[in-house]
Amino acid sequence: MLNEQINKELFSSHLYLSMCSYFLEKELDGFANFFRVQAQEELFHANKQFDYIHHAGGKITMMAVAQPQTDFDSTLQAFEVTLKHERSVSQSINDLAKQAISEDDYATHAFLQWFLTEQVEEEALVNNLLAKLRMIGDNTSALYLLNTELAQRSFTPPGK
Ligand SMILES: [Fe+2]
Numbered sequence: 001m002l003n004e005q006i007n008k009e010l011f012s013s014h015l016y017l018s019m020c021s022y023f024l025e026k027e028l029d030g031f032a033n034f035f036r037v038q039a040q041e042e043l044f045h046a047n048k049q050f051d052y053i054h055h056a057g058g059k060i061t062m063m064a065v066a067q068p069q070t071d072f073d074s075t076l077q078a079f080e081v082t083l084k085h086e087r088s089v090s091q092s093i094n095d096l097a098k099q100a101i102s103e104d105d106y107a108t109h110a111f112l113q114w115f116l117t118e119q120v121e122e123e124a125l126v127n128n129l130l131a132k133l134r135m136i137g138d139n140t141s142a143l144y145l146l147n148t149e150l151a152q153r154s155f156t157p158p159g160k
């Protein structure tokens with residue numbers, strides 16, 4: 001299940017780079033930056049699980065990463081896809097935590113706590129941006145402001 005989770009994190013990274021390219025094409029560089037940082041975070045998640053499997057004495061198995069959606073109807077739709085995807089990842093981490101408990105694997109359960117908290121933050125962030133985008137509607141000046149705000153985001157490895 002942890003190997004499958006690595007694959008899900010790598011797929012998330014693929015999906016967000018795909019969204020990054022969508023926004024680059026629209027010259028919304030702030031939104032593109034937001035998704036590039038998202039993609040970097042997902043790679044960090046995959047690597048964290050990768051190291052954990054090794055440290056816990058498991059066998060790492062890399063799997064093929066599926067092709068993500070390559071086109072989106074609108075800025076709003078890209079964020080709707082993001083929220084739906086993050087919810088499915090949260091479900092997957094919950095399933096992992098449940099499985100760890102059922103196998104009396106408390107070390108893995110403890111390892112998963114960071115991801116459970118991270119998913120709450122991820123969903124809150126995307127929900128917040130979705131609400132802002134709904135407020136913005138067709139107001140291009142407001143969209144421009146949000147684009148400028150999102151250009152400021154940068155990737156900082158957690159715990160560094
Ligand atoms: Fe993740």
Ligand SMILES: [Fe+2]
Nearest residue numbers: 012042086122
């Ligand atoms: Fe995520």
